[in-house]
Amino acid sequence: MKIAALKERHPNETRVAITPDIVKLFIRSKFDICIETKAGLAAGFSDEDYIAAGAKVSKVPLEVIGDADIILKVQPTPIDEKINELSFAKKGALIIGLLLNSEKNLFEAYADKKINAMSLELMPRISKVQHMDVLSSQSNLAGYRAVIEAAYHCLGIFPMLMTSAGTILAKKTLVIGAGVAGLQAIATAKRLGGIVQAYDVRQATKEQVESLGAKFINTHLQDCETKSGYAKAKLDSASVKAQNEILTNAAKNNDIIITTAQIPGKKAPILISKEMIAQMKPGSIIIDLAAGTGGNTELTKADKIVDINGVKIIGYTNFAGLVPNDASRLYAKNLYNVITYAFNDGVLNASDDVIKSMLVTFEGKVVYGL
Template sequence: MKLGSLCEQNENRVAITPSVAKNLIKLGCSIVLEHNYGNHLFDSALFTDVGVEFGSKQDVLKAGCLVQVSVPKDSIAMIPADTVLLALTKPFQDKDVLNQLASQRVTTLSMEFVPRSTRAQKMDAISSQANLAGYVAVILASQRLDSIMPMMMTPAGTLPPAKVFIIGAGVAGLQAIATARRMGANVTAFDTRPVAEEQVRSLGASFLKIDLGETGQTDQGYAKELTQEQLDMQREMMKKTCVTSDVVITTAQVFGRKAPTIVTADMVSSMKKGSVIVDCATSTGGNVEGIEPGQVIEKNGIHLIGTMELSREVANHASEMYASNIYNFLAEFLTKEEPISLTLDTSDDIIASMLTIQNGELVQPMLLDILNKQGVS
């Protein structure tokens, strides 16, 4: 089976790395990459040494399966019908792109829909990238903060540790907690899911308890959407913690929906000068009022970091992890005998969840349900 990957547009991560290419070739695949592919991260010789070919965009598009970080929007009209595309498709933000892929009859598998299960964990690109995002959020905050993270005892006196408040204890939040603790900060965290308290405390952080009534999580492990009354109650209680914090990091997202606004402009203005806020949810609407997506700004002496897709800040490791997710998917579903091909059996729960477009139609159940509720056709 021939795999292809085009140079990414406005994206510094790649879907195939030299080490993963070597493993894919061992599975029986041949690989063609567009000229200059990943040359900001890897020397081309690292690819050719393991058997990868380089070619033109047209050469890559002849492959039966395209693997990408993001959908190659400017090339959709050139993709042959029945080509398999494996990518982060942003299904809830880029409906027009999905329609174009459907019109072109591109069989599309969305990495966002890898189910949260033990078997699929090694393919879960959302979690792998969120893990890095949590780490990067703390690093960016420490760079902007006008004080140090750890407590420091010196002959001149003792410097107290920074107080870090992390909102959301999913994958990104837990990594942010672990990173901030390793840097010596005093960490407090909050999550609407009661099950998160034990995880937070196991990392050495304090857990902020707020009685919001009925909350919980979905069967995929995501936090459920709160009512307006619950959101108002949550903001009121969190404001007290924000006032005393040096750093606030928000990671709260509801899968398939706009991220909730958790930190209001009033809460931001109540923080002390020199404080830093990092919003990890800017790509889905943002948790912080006043944050500008993709920008780092200062308001009344408070640094607001709205950098999108934080894992891009560590593109080398982000690419390695994403490429490993791709490899693990293909290793699971490529046939083991010649001719090597990709099996898309919808009786398998992973394929049934990831398959987004087939035979020119949107088929992903959750996506269809959300679009129907929104009245989108």
């Protein structure tokens, strides 16, 4: 079977779906690998690295994916791009990537072309597939990078510093959402010497937050966790009121806020209102990791830095892409694990519950949401 990858053409995407070390693993598993020239350059991987690993490198996109059985993506190429896997892929090819938040009608376009597609965001949250979970690996890096970005834009420093000229107080950081990204943000902010608080509607996260040295500030809400482990999409009125009171007070008293709340396949919940932002101190920073799905603040703008009376709201949509070398390595290993799990003797096991849950198009039909 042939596995192929084009250079990523989605705006601001610096990662690559296959790395030289994973090329070697695929070749050992009897796959042929072909990639477009310079596909890994933005992530620090040269064509020579891929060739040395055993991949074929081509300047001709049609040659790369025209006869490919599996096409690996980070994000789908916009439909209006001249060089597009949608145009070049053969009937029955399988495209795998982060497809869920793609442009409207992309799934219908795949189905019309009889292209099968698998969206990695739909990976079930069960222990046996953790080694395939790209959301966890990428969120981990995003949480780290969010704190680094906050430190860069901050007008001061994170740790307390005692000098002959006086004492600098440690920066106070609030992390909203104690999932993978939030926990890594907590750990990174603590390593930098900050004072960290964390908020999550799921009471089960309290122990994890406190194990990292942060203060858990949800003391009023009932538990709001779904059976799948996510936060409930909608809270009752009493919980919403308590949440607003907690976050209003916390926003006023923290220098940095990092928001991470997202709901797979849906718009991110608004947690920080413009009224809360108005009460924050000039020089405060909000890093919104949910900017790609609408944002957790009322004033977030995707891929923009908004300044509201001295409060910066940073809404980059691809924080993992700011550390593309390590992000690509983890992503590519996750994909390798997905493919070796999904295929038996060159045939996609579409009846497997895990695989079935991730398919968005199959055999000419859109199956997402069915």
